[in-house]
Amino acid sequence: MVQTEIKASPASRALRLFADWGIAETGASTLGELIEEIRDSEESRPEWDEIAKIPLSELSNSDQSIQDALERWATGLREIERSILWDRMVPAESMESLQALANEHGVAYATAWSIQEALTHKLAKFVETGDGVPIRRRTRIIRTTIGVAMKEETANELLDLDPGTNRFRELLLRVAGPYCRDRGWLVLDEMRPSDPTEDLVQSVGENERLNERLVSYRLERWGLEPDKHWDWITRDPRVREFRGKLVRWGNTLGDQAVLALSDLGAPATSREIGEYLGDDIQPRSMQVAISRDPRLVRSGPKLWGLRSWNLPEYLGLAHHMREVLEARGEMPIAEFLEFMERTYGANEPSVRAAAEKAGLGTAKGIVRLRDDAKPAPRRRK
Structure with a gap:
């Protein structure tokens, strides 16, 4: 008679204990008879409880x-x-x-x-x-x-x-x-061939964010279970989870600055952009990158925004001081200082330092353009 081999494992030990109990405590002589005994009994047997917990993969x-x-x-x-x-x-x-x-x-x-x-x-x-x-x-x-x-x-x-x-x-x-x-x-x-990842990555807009509902819809249609969607899409090196959102992570600092500004929704300095991205980016490196990126525009002495926001481009403090007074004629000094700080982030010392270059003169608390001041050049397109 060939004896059936049972893999040496905790499962085999539990089966032996079950068999020992069956031989000693019941009249069963086969495994089938012993299972019938257990089925008909109202008592809970620890030997059977151990058997019932064994995964079939351990017996196979x-x-x-x-x-x-x-x-x-x-x-x-x-x-x-x-x-x-x-x-x-x-x-x-x-x-x-x-x-x-x-x-x-x-x-x-x-x-x-x-x-x-x-x-x-x-x-x-x-x-x-x-x-x-x-x-x-x-x-x-x-x-x-x-x-x-x-x-x-x-x-x-x-x-x-x-x-x-x-x-x-x-x-x-x-x-x-x-x-x-x-x-x-x-x-x-x-x-x-039908993996939708490439289409999903390429479909992002200027804000660099993936449409998470579309990601779930397309991957589920592809046949991938919902609990795998996030891990699957982020396995692509171009996609990251950034502040709880799925985003396309660009290769350049300019790409990443566009992402940060889109998420912030307002102009920011190069340092603020780098800190928001959280990748230990040097402010100087970020400054160089964003100054060369055509998607970004300087909107203040230290501020940058997205060109698509249609922000007025900052062309230098002296230029904008002349531009304001050309439009308004003259202004009380206090009002002018407050306007320049609110609009361009320029503090009083900066405004006073640029006054000569801008061709400004003051008298009796009023600031105006001097007669010899040159008009502000036209804005660059």
């Missing part, structure tokens, strides 16, 4: 079943096909290169590659036969669990697919999908 020796199925199938293969199967598709240790196998069997690399491709198709057909049931069941579980895509680390943990311990990992992923690797994820190869 699926790897051995897959090994047996492949061994039966391999008996009908040619020698080079068996080498490709055991040394490349399901290597016990390191994977052999196809070139090395080609050399070993005295064939060209292209021939070995063709044999490997044909063997993959043969395997797919075998899996659908009665002898291929162990592989078919395992790959269906993999396909159902991973779906369109899943983080590789998560899949390894959920499906016992650790590359260091499961020699059938690559074969199972090939048959189940095939699945390919992409930035730490396993992705169903046939679904990659």
Whole structure:
């Protein structure tokens, strides 16, 4: 009589304790009879409670079943096909290169590659036969669990697919999908062309924010479960979570300044922009970047805004002092100082220092343009 092998694990210990209790306390002689005894009993038995908690995956020796199925199938293969199967598709240790196998069997690399491709198709057909049931069941579980895509680390943990311990990992992923690797994820190869990530990244407006409702809608239509959406879209290096929002993170400081100003909604200094971005950006580097970016406009002595806001461009304090008085004629000094600070952020010492250059004169508490002052130049477009 062949004794059924149970994997050495906490599950096997629980099963032995359950069997010992059954033999000692009941008249059952088989597992089926013992389960019937438990079902008919109103008492709670700790031995049964332990058994009931065991995951089926711990009782299943699926790897051995897959090994047996492949061994039966391999008996009908040619020698080079068996080498490709055991040394490349399901290597016990390191994977052999196809070139090395080609050399070993005295064939060209292209021939070995063709044999490997044909063997993959043969395997797919075998899996659908009665002898291929162990592989078919395992790959269906993999396909159902991973779906369109899943983080590789998560899949390894959920499906016992650790590359260091499961020699059938690559074969199972090939048959189940095939699945390919992409930035730490396993992705169903046939679904990659319809991945909406690129469209979503390119669809952002000037505010650099992704439409999160559209992201969820498109990814769900693609087949990705909602709890994976955020992680999937941010795996793209161009997308980040920034202050609780999904944004397209530009490669240049100018791109990032546009993002910060869009989020702030008001002009800011280069230092404020850098601090808002929070990436330890040097104010001088930010100042240089934004002064060269055509999407940004200087709106005050130290302030920058988006050109799309249609802000008046700041052309220097003296210029704007002349411009104000050309429009208004003359103003009380206190009112003029208050206006320049409110509108351009210029304090009183700065205004007084620029008065000579601006061609301003004062008398009896009134500020006006001197007769010899040149008119303010026209604004740049």
